[in-house]
Amino acid sequence: xxxxxxxxxxxxxxxxxxxxxxxxxxxxxxxxxxxxxxxxxxxxxxxxxxxxxxxxxxxxxxxxxxxxxxxxxxxxxxxxxxxxxxxxxxxxxxxxxxxxxxxxxxxxxxxxxxxxxxxxxxxxxxxxxxxxxxxxxxxxxxxxxxxxxxxxxxxxxxxxxxxxxxxxxxxxxxxxxxxxx
Numbered sequence: 645x646x647x648x649x650x651x652x653x654x655x656x657x658x659x660x661x662x663x664x665x666x667x668x669x670x671x672x673x674x675x676x677x678x679x680x681x682x683x684x685x686x687x688x689x690x691x692x693x694x695x696x697x698x699x700x701x702x703x704x705x706x707x708x709x710x711x712x713x714x715x716x717x718x719x720x721x722x723x724x725x726x727x728x729x730x731x732x733x734x735x736x737x738x739x740x741x742x743x744x745x746x747x748x749x750x751x752x753x754x755x756x757x758x759x760x761x762x763x764x765x766x767x768x769x770x771x772x773x774x775x776x777x778x779x780x781x782x783x784x785x786x787x788x789x790x791x792x793x794x795x796x797x798x799x800x801x802x803x804x805x806x807x808x809x810x811x812x813x814x815x816x817x818x819x820x821x822x823x824x825x
Contacts, residue, residue, distance in 0.1 A: 649673060649736065649737055649740045650665050650666075650669045650670055650673050650722075650737060650740070650741075651665065651666065651669060652664070652665050652719070652741070652744050653665070655700075655716060656758060656759050656760075657696065657697070657699075657700055657716070657718060658696055658697045659758065659760055660758050661757065661758040661759065661761075662718055662719075663718075663719050663744060663745065663748055664700075664716040664717060664718060664719070665716070665717055665719065665722050665741075666714060666715070666716060666717075667680075667684050667699070667714070667715035667716070667717050667722075667725075668680055668714060668715075670717065670722050670725060670726065670737065671683055671684065673733055673737055674725075674726060674729045674731070674733050674734055674737065675731070675733055676729065681712070681713070684715055687725055687728070691724065691725075691728070693721055697718075698717070698718055698720070698721040699715050699716060699717045699718070699721055700715065700716045701713050701714070701715055702714040702715065702716060719741045719744065719745055722737070722741055723737075723738045723741050723742070726738045726741070757798060762798075762799060765795050765798055765799055766799060768795055769792065769795050769796065769799070769801070772788055772791055772792040772795065773792065773804070773809065775788050776788045776789060776792060776806075776809045776810065777809055777810040778810075779810075785806065785810075786806070789806040789809070792804070
């Protein structure tokens with residue numbers, strides 16, 4: 645299932661990084677007879693979807709009149725909406741979303757972090773660098789460097805060479821030399 649039936653994108657909802665889709669794209673693909681606005685509002689009410697957990701309303705850009713409301717849905721919500729339409733397109737899109745989730749899990753592994761997790765880790769990097777610069781015991785320096793390296797790898801940042809941290813000036817003039825490997 646390589647053809648993209650409905651665009652899926654990464655976003656954050658309920659404080660977690662998640663795959664989302666646009667409700668209007670889902671509505672169009674499903675071939676729903678009702679107009680989009682009434683359909684999505686009715687489904688949200690009928691199935692008890694929770695704003696901020698299952699979907700996020702987005703104010704659409706105005707085209708002259710009152711701006712409309714768009715909705716970003718979690719894939720779980722989109723799958724449920726697809727199933728309740730009880731048609732071939734609904735079954736097809738449900739299988740498609742399941743495949744997209746599987747593909748995302750396989751490609752990102754365990755290192756996929758939400759924005760809030762990335763920020764928390766990013767805040768720790770300067771603290772670890774400061775601790776490493778101040779520490780003189782080799783065993784503790786090695787432990788701190790391992791923690792720093794783990795944080796840097798999670799954020800796709802270069803890892804400073806252990807021997808360069810704490811020296812007044814690296815010999816190659818870089819902010820901090822990068823370890824190879």
